[in-house]
Amino acid sequence: MATNSSEMPIPRRRRARAAFDRQFLPRFATPQRGSGHGGDTSTFMRAIMAQPHQVGAIAPSSSRVGRLAAGIVPDHDGAVVVELGPGGGHITDIIRDRMPSGGRLVAVELNDDMVRHLERSRPWLELIAGDASDLVGLLADAGIKQADAIVSALPWTLLGHDSQRRILDQVLEVLAPDGRFTTITTLSAWPFPSCVEFRRMLREAFGQVKALGPVWANVPPAIVLSCGDPR
Ligand SMILES: C[S@@+](CC[C@H](N)C(=O)[O-])C[C@H]1O[C@@H](n2cnc3c(N)ncnc32)[C@H](O)[C@@H]1O
Numbered sequence: 060m061a062t063n064s065s066e067m068p069i070p071r072r073r074r075a076r077a078a079f080d081r082q083f084l085p086r087f088a089t090p091q092r093g094s095g096h097g098g099d100t101s102t103f104m105r106a107i108m109a110q111p112h113q114v115g116a117i118a119p120s121s122s123r124v125g126r127l128a129a130g131i132v133p134d135h136d137g138a139v140v141v142e143l144g145p146g147g148g149h150i151t152d153i154i155r156d157r158m159p160s161g162g163r164l165v166a167v168e169l170n171d172d173m174v175r176h177l178e179r180s181r182p183w184l185e186l187i188a189g190d191a192s193d194l195v196g197l198l199a200d201a202g203i204k205q206a207d208a209i210v211s212a213l214p215w216t217l218l219g220h221d222s223q224r225r226i227l228d229q230v231l232e233v234l235a236p237d238g239r240f241t242t243i244t245t246l247s248a249w250p251f252p253s254c255v256e257f258r259r260m261l262r263e264a265f266g267q268v269k270a271l272g273p274v275w276a277n278v279p280p281a282i283v284l285s286c287g288d289p290r
Pocket residue numbers: 113114115116118119120143144145146147148149150167168169170173189190191192212213214
């Protein structure tokens with residue numbers, strides 16, 4: 060029987076390579092400084108080289124991961140949504156597209172290069188240059204006491220136990236009683252003690268913790284943890 064090459068199974072390594080190419084090559088090929096995905100990715104890559112532990116990822120999150128993380132944006136008027144670690148701004152854009160009328164989107168970013176990039180490329184964003192460990196104070200300075208949703212892409216598994224605890228406590232202090240929290244972790248980090256410990260903290264802090272994914276087309280494959288019913 061003649062073999063049609065389009066019907067042959069694609070080896071896993073080629074599928075992963077194709078996913079990587081789809082996610083990044085167009086952006087590298089057409090860099091546009093300061094705006095759009097080209098500017099986002101090149102800023103991200105420079106920040107990784109300069110401060111790998113602070114950025115904590117080898118590439119920006121894919122749109123699929125962004126959509127899962129932003130899935131908690133409420134639809135009621137005037138909702139307050141906080142993003143922790145917006146980085147190049149890819150998930151920020153996805154959150155913005157879902158914001159209800161009169162809503163407020165506030166992002167907290169620690170890395171100076173990312174902050175400059177976001178200020179240039181997204182003048183509409185209410186951006187706070189600061190550390191998520193000081194979330195309660197930073198939001199209070201911006202006149203916010205409570206958030207309806209908090210979307211995080213912080214590199215939790217690279218943080219020590221004390222930092223994880225402190226940031227999570229701050230999140231819990233500002234999250235509304237019916238608020239929701241999402242965070243992203245990579246599949247490769249999943250079995251490591253810091254990730255196991257972080258998931259244990261989440262289960263302790265929230266009545267509901269759902270793992271969405273894995274998203275295989277993300278580089279590296281990622282899982283979104285979606286949490287509700289804060290205790
Ligand atoms: C893994 S990157 C995610 C970037 C982007 N949101 C994405 O998903 O592609 C983590 C981001 O968190 C920022 N970050 C790390 N620690 C932080 C902290 N304590 N407070 C605020 N931002 C932090 C890093 O600078 C970086 O921009």
